Amino acid sequence: MIPALGLLAGVLIGIFLQPDVPVWLQPYLPIAVIAALDAVFGAVRAVLDGIFNDKVFVVSFLSNVVVAAFIVFLGDKLGVGTQLSTGVVVVLGVRIFSNVASIRRHLFSA
Amino acid sequence: MRRPDQSMTLLTGFMERPLDPSYAAAADAREAAGMPRGTSSRTPLVVITAVLLGLLFSVAAATLNRSLPGTATAREELAAQVAASQAAADRRRAAVQQTQAEIDRVRAAQLATANQGALTQEVAALELRADAVAVTGPGMVLTLDDAPGGADSADGDPRTGAQADGKVLARDVQLAVNGLWAAGAEAVAVNGQRLSARSAIRFAGDAILVNYRPLARPYVISAIGDPGRLPADFAEGPGGSYVQALADSFGVQVSTKRSESLTLPAAHITTELAEPTGAPTGAAGKASLSPNPTPEDPS
Structure with missing residues (x-):
């Protein structure tokens, strides 16, 4: 519950402060959001499995975001930015869906 | 033993073990050290990360929803320049x-x-x-418009390409105007642009230009002439049959209307100073209407 409140607080801070994201950083935002979602669902599943570990959560979040951004950056430099972005989205999307499926099994035993 | 799906280890790997293996590894390590497998999900580290996550989500949503500021400014500047x-x-x-x-x-x-x-x-x-003064008189109004479902919408029939054919072209306007002249029109204007001897009906891209002014559809051609004869003569002449063919074959919307009183604006006539190039002949060198004796003949 407390992490959920923290999430809400972060959303509200972002809405009220409306920080300006530098233009060079903007292409990485969508992929960073997907990577963060993957970390969040992974953490929720770990909590339900009873093996949650806060350090692992933080490290997986940061490394997901950084690696995803790096892949997009590399793709842009190589001229295959959109393809690599699609690849990142597909891989993380599959992970998100199987984590959600596992969460569903825990919550609804279905 | 070789697994039957060994060639797909990458796929099976991330389908079967979507969770970071580090969670399980950390849990095993804690168990070995005699602690419970999982840590609390309420440690300050988790809360800080949650705040960061929320911030990332809302900032990304706000930033990506906002249109790029540079484009908007450039658009506004260009629009202001055009207006000025x-x-x-x-x-x-x-x-x-x-x-x-x-x-x-x-x-x-x-x-x-x-x-x-x-x-x-x-x-x-x-x-x-010379069409240099505004004139008023009876006549007829010929209106040409693109075929319905044509230029404005992209949902024309892609198989027949109706939207491309149903568009009024500069050539159509030229031939209609020539038909009106042939039918005895004394003054003609297209969408308020009076045609003089120096006017041209041209096209630039998709736009029709008259007197170098782009026109918007529908194209209203007003002609002053004998109201008793002009419409009939036009309908029987080459212009009338051409326009009828446009309507029949391509769905161009054509309407003809007799009018008791039309007012056409003056054409913009520029005067230029003619200079003799070689031996002076006669009265050359006077300021005069620039010599352009051939009337517009675009056909």
Whole structure:
């Protein structure tokens, strides 16, 4: 519950402060959001499995975001930015869906 | 033993073990150290990360929803430049008209003091023939418009390409205007652009230009002439049959209307100073209407 409140607080801070994201950083935002979602669902599943570990959560979040951004950056430099972005989205999307499926099994035993 | 799906280890790997293996590894390590497998999900580290996550989500949503500021500014600047240029052009056109009116007045006064009544009448008659004055009279109005479902919408029939065929082209307007001239029209204007001997009906991309002014559809061609004969003569002449063919074959919307009183604006006539190039012959070198004796003949 407390992490959920923290999430809400972060959303509200972002809405009220409306920080300006530098233009060079903007292409990485969508992929960073997907990577963060993957970390969040992974953490929720770990909590339900009873093996949650806060350090692992933080490290997986940061490394997901950084690696995803790096892949997009590399793709842009190589001229295959959109393809690599699609690849990142597909891989993380599959992970998100199987984590959600596992969460569903825990919550609804279905 | 070789697994049957060994060639797909990458796929099976992330389908079967979507969770970071580090969670399980950390849990095993904690268990080995005699601690419970999982940590609490309420440690400050988790809360800080949650705040960061929320911030990332909302900032990303806000940033990506906002259109890029640079594009919007550039658009506004361009729109402002266009508006300013149009305003300047309108101002200059008004100034030209004012000066023209002043020239007419001064000339009339001069001719009146010089007691040149005949010359005044001749100037007036020539101005009328040169389409340099606004005229009013009975006539007909021919309206051409693109076929329905054509240019404005992208949902025309892709198999027949109806939207491309149903568009009124500059050539259509040219032939309709020529048909009107042939049917005895005395003055013609398209969308308020009076046609003079120096007018051209051209196209630039998809736009139709008359007197170098782009026109928007529908194209309203007003012609002054004998209201009893002009519509019939036009319908029977080449222009009428061409327009009818446009309507029949391509769905171009054509409507003809008789009008008791039409007012057509004056054409913009520029005067230029002609300079003799070689040996002076006769009265060359005078300021005059620039020599352009061939009337517009676009057909």
